[in-house]
Amino acid sequence: DTEVTQTPKHLVMGMTNKKSLKCEQHMGHRAMYWYKQKAKKPPELMFVYSYEKLSINESVPSRFSPECPNSSLLNLHLHALQPEDSALYLCASSQVLGTLFFGSGTQLSVL
């Protein structure tokens, strides 16, 4: 299994809602990543987890809260988002320092 599975594929939320994005991999990878991608722009790194511990936070606002409950799962909890947070959110996994495998993303719209 070489897939990174992201759910949901699409999400519409209001600015007062709380929602979560989920990412799962069964490749035995111990590094997991969240990226944000606006239309026609390259992906921007948000967070890196290594061995289930947060190793990199690229100065992401606190309304985005990552969680890595085990080595196969990565969540991104969303709260009080702004319309400008609307984007494609990509999850990836890798062996530590290895090649990244990306999911297809969650397309998020904040109204």
Add this chain to the structure above:
Amino acid sequence: DAKTTQPNSMESNEEEPVHLPCNHSTISGTDYIHWYRQLPSQGPEYVIHGLTSNVNNRMASLAIAEDRKSSTLILHRATLRDAAVYYCILRDGGSSNTGKLIFGQGTTLQVKP
């Protein structure tokens, strides 16, 4: 993070070779050159990477200049399915490697039938 420069867009004809250039004049000795591509409506996918020597795999070839300040991704026979944004990325393989993979602007490749 060392920077890469790529043309914004390129065009190719189907079944012809494509050479995608990348300049990285500030590359350090421990930086690996990675290429990823992103097809429409998909997440990025790994294509190839190298340090100093030219590399080949089933998807592409990577030609690295002797001074390592530039490299070229070669698709030997472009197909319509190769139409994508191609990203050239430097990733530190030394002791300061934090695991970051930072994307630049990339090259949008159009393949004409």
